[in-house]
Amino acid sequence: MDAVVIDSLEPLVDELRSRGYAVVGPVVRERVIRFEEIASADRLARGWTDVQEPGRYRLAEGAGEMVFSFAASPDSAKSYTQPPRQTLFRMRGEQIEEAEEDAPRVALLGVRACDLAAIAVQDRVFLGGRHPDPAYLRRRRALLLVAVNCAVPGGTCFCVSMHTGPRATTGFDLALTELAAPHRFVVETGSERGEQIVAALPRRPASAEDLAASAEVSRDAAEHMGRHVETEGIQERLSAHDSPRWTQVGARCLTCTNCTMVCPTCFCTTVEDATSFTDGTAERIERWDSCFTLDFSEVNGTPVRGSNAGRYRQWLTHKFSTWIDQFGMSGCVGCGRCITWCPVGIDVTEELANLP
């Protein structure tokens, strides 16, 4: 289907809701752009922009009628594809019940190209091997993705370096480009589901000017990346296991896990067993874990990676180097969340640049 233009998001939100999707989009909550369920497009973070730098995030007014004039929110699609906590099975005596948790239909409105790339990384991790994860597959199928092409990259963005953005090229049901004067959205479709939705909207064909303006948004965004990573030779550089740089960053690192928690591709989990007082059942629960905790690498009562430097090195090396060996793609999509949301502002791009 050729690209179309819509003047308002309201019919799109209504259409998605009428098809049984909970529409989840960017809103302002407690001075942060967060993704939460909306009943109307009026709820969206219209007029807001963000200022992102290492360890610092602030919202600012001044985007006028524009609805998507900000970069990555701390929320990625991860909590929808891989919830922070899920029950795997329950036991009652000898009896085991598999927990088949709900996979609610969710339309994520406003995911960016980096988020789509992150979902592709997760698809490879959870579905690409010999043992696809059925719960992930259920949630993934229930997810409808309405991407927005980034117009205003943040100070910590580097999707251009990671070849994941700023324009959404694949992996979406719909992709919007927001244009000003007059305010409108160019809509591209990426799936049959997407086409059916567009067919139900008030729309007009996109003109040559609309398409040129849409392409210009992405060209301009690509020129305003806040950060850069040299990916050429990155695996060789990360093999410098003895660099003094690791000790230096280890002295700053809090091992708090924030980087891995906000990372849209970090997928590590642990399992916990719980026994209940009230109904005599036991449960096995899977929850997000992080390579920055000591339990994560505990073998025979001792952590293999006890030092901060060792844990930071493990994370960075996996994300940018051994991930490629493991999955044939980089684990980093250049969203910059780990830089912005590090409580002490450690910048992966700076650490990578400072390796020999």
Added chain:
Amino acid sequence: MVDRAPRLAVWKFASCDGCQLTFLDCEDELLSVAARVEIAYFLEASSAPGPGPYDLSLVEGSITTPEDLERIRHVRRVSKRLVTIGACATAGGIQALRDFADVKEFAAVVYARPDYIATLDRSTPVAAHVPVDFELRGCPPDRHQLLEVISAFLAGRRPVVPAHSVCVECKARGNACVMVAHGTPCLGPVTQAGCGALCPTFNRGCYGCFGPMESPNHASLNHWMRGLGMSTPELVRIYRTYHATTEPFRRAAEEAQESGEEE
């Protein structure tokens, strides 16, 4: 497995009773607990003490008097398993602030007859005096963790009480970091999880009620919090609360003081 119901005792030392109240606050589960164990000694809940020995003793409060020193040894003797609950019992509590001052001087100011007061110079955790089977942190402890510990001891398994930072729970709960988003100083990155990131969920910085996490990097955090505008006295004060004398937090306050003097 014992045929009879395991006997539970709850003891109080120098404390505010908040940890015992946390236990009583397990309203939905309390009757189930009472069905599984015989609550034999729990003065906060019942004035009818049952005789020892006890299979599991929960101990609240720190050791602050000569009489406490005797009594904790008795508790240990009559308990098969001894679990300390709360910041006082596991770390000396807020009353361990006396360690930085002169107790005799305090007593002279507060009491008409300070010679009636028999107290120790320091407030110490239970584990400083008798072997402890498990220490459950928090001021007060989290009730889910308390039930988990009791449940684990009854099932003969290791309690699931992770030693990582509050940030893990904070992010799993879906919070944005208050330090990054609002510039609010927060002890979450150096504090052990367990509370469910209660304060950051309500836009407050973490107060460190659960004490130091497994690998706290207070030097880096302090450096950053100075950048957010915290003064030396403020930095010293945030560490001198519930875990003032627990080693990494004691050092955090001292180093903040030292680096403040250098400036």
